[in-house]
Amino acid sequence: MYVRLGVLDVGSNTVHLLVVDAHRGGHPTPMSSTKATLRLSENTDDRGDITPQGADRLVETVADFAGIARTSGCEELMAFATSAVRDANNSEAVLRRVRAETGVALEVLSGVDEARLTFLAVRRWYGWSAGRILCLDIGGGSLELTFGGDEDPDCAFSLQLGAGRLTRDWLSEDPPGKRRVAVLRDWLDAELVRPAQELRAAGVPDLCVGSSKTFRTLARLTGAAPSSAGPRVRRTLTAAGLRQLIAFISRMTTADRAELEGVSSDRSQQIVAGALVAEAAMRALGVETLDICPWALREGLILRKLDTEMGGELMVVSQ
Template structure:
């Protein structure tokens, strides 16, 4: 479940402030003062097909500490599968969210070289994706980079590494997005996991829900058939990627597990736990069985659209998408049988942060050359 926009900070001005500070009053953005007191901050912005999400964090000994976060459902990819273009209303929603991110980044004082801003499937696929990215750059100061599926998959893996069972022999990371789903297979090599293969299916919760609209007021049997059609659609996409028989045997014999990252699995977790309100500390890192996931999906079907909209872990903005996410997860679990799936309320943004912070911890080439004099010790990384 995504974070809320959060409370407005004191001193928030109605005058918009771009990330580059060009609309800030009195010269430099307020955030530069905040940076002096809070220390070095990093930002990671992910503009997806369904959500616009931002994390601002400070490095810590065991990774990083989140200082601020933002998430808003924008449905940038709404109608994209039919038209091949980003819709004007969808672009306006995304632009407004990105302006809010730009203001938040400026107030926090995140330097431009420590803000990683990326866009994924919707902007990759749309004929006017690059045009929208340029509009965002000129209007908000944010420089979004459209990343390809393999980088998206690697970043999701990077963000979830801490949730891998070190005793497992293989891991499958499933990142369900709005417009695509990335699957990454890793195998344990010594004391670490190495990526063996990956695939990106052009099916996400938005595309699948648009392709298979929920029948209104349908009986249980009709709903079940509709749900199975979505599972089969995703199953066909997975089948296009030949399975490694050695890897598959590790899953079939219980020596491997899945990690699910996205609202698709966190929503199932919230329903499974019966949460009256979403609590990340209870969801992130939770172990679920395949039958737990199926039971949660059955509960979602029984609720109907109105019941799902009233659920605090889902809400009206995702009531028509959550079962598409459950169907995607079920298709993957049928194709790669595993009794254990670990829930990750983390992923691409966390991967961006960890990657950038790790780069900054590496000694520069100049410092390494200076340290090669007599008696110098090799740098500690």
Template sequence: MTTHRRFAAVDCGTNSIRLLVADDDGHGGLTQVDRRLEMVRLGQGVDATGQFHPDALARTFAACDDYAAVLRELDVPAAHVRFVATSAARDAGNAEEFFTGVRSRLGVEAEIITGSEEAVLSFAGAVGGIGEHEEPVLVVDIGGGSTELVLGEGGRILAATSLDIGSVRLRERLLHGDPPSQAEILATREHVDAQLDASGVPLDRARTWVGVAGTMTTLSAVQQGLPVYDPSKVHGSTIAVDELCLLADSIVHRSVRQLRDIPSMHPMRADVISAGAVIAERIAQRVQAPALTVSESDILDGIVLELVGRPA
């Protein structure tokens, strides 16, 4: 039986491609049906070459094939599916090959959303997934190629931006050592600081800080010492700001091999988590919130909520 109020969102970022299938619960919220993530590293080398690597496209298209099968199995109408792509796809010169591959597999167009739209969708998804909180709220999405900062209050966006700092981008540009040298770490911190200072988002106004996406969720899992990654334990978890700074410093000084040995660490995130941790730590130095709240609800939820609100 077809569920006509079933929707799906695919978010293709620099490091991962993710799927959410959810039903409209009829009360302004969502009932999750399926949520999946594949690490495909679409942004492999894009910063240096300006082109998608053939291997990266192959990994991404294989994930698209898997997601197409899920959408068929769960009977999601094509008109209720939205595929968005972010930083890596904005930067690649051979993007048409990517568009064609997505279209042929999923039957929908890949939309390259702006950084500002990405920020707004992330905010809607993240805030919709947390309970009572003090305002203003800062939502931070550290991706592979970019980081979105959104400050909002009472459901209204006060300031938002997308910065060209992300875990893959910074790893490839600045953190070359394994483990990174102290000089590399300092240079990365200075680069992130300069980006944050020029962002136009008053981070010191934030009284609640919500982190979404892979860097933040991984930091939570590592902080909790989880034997395996468990979304139910990550969602809604908190990390005190001082503990987050200590954790980030510990991570950035470890080798990739040491990071892969952490039970809850995805093997394909181990080589970029250090850069993501630096970004999180520099933001922690600026917010007034006592802790980071980690949310599994993110841009995917925001995309589906936007789809639900569209006229039929």
């Protein structure tokens, strides 16, 4: 028996509502997808608080998307937030306001939970025959690295190396200066030494995977099939192709990057930082080629819900 679920993902860049029809043991079937660009990570002040304007937009968007979930016939809405809300000093106050004004209780995922749920989705997509999987996932606020041979990874790291965060902190010029890019590369290498050592010590992967919109965009820019080809077409990202891409896009303005096929306007500003994080992580882990997985965190939450018949804070949406 199918159940219609809504998954509301409040990320550092966007709020995304995914509506799926799903049943235990089956493949979740996407029915609709709705996005809004909020850039919560940029609506954070010097004290580390989400600004009143950012909170206003969040409340308004969550209310709108909860309404879409109701009219779409969702029986349950799984609502969660990641890095931008997790790291904000006033996150509790913002979450209370969201719940009071919209009726939606956002579950704030820890970085490690985010990594583990993404790994679950990747494992289910590729299956047991993939063997030991190394997974890299780049969000707006954080980078998740996982490795393991089961559905729960043996190693899971969440690092504050998201594309939006690094763009804000390091690459304010448009286009970014050549020296600034070089300094950021060196800094990323240093930040990745310890987690890379632990991941390498855990074993040799049989399959290396990149998940998330950032990796899908990078793969498209280096020649992978467009999204119109469907999710089951194999897409890869190579270290050599990524290096060539960085040399090209790091000299372009945000407006010019937005004209590239496969780059959405809301991603054009931070795709250079995303590419630099991807390059550094692949270099640190000795990865030459990544397979690109179409499933990530949202699918992991759906699968956890179906497996356990519970999934954090759930809101029953009245019809």
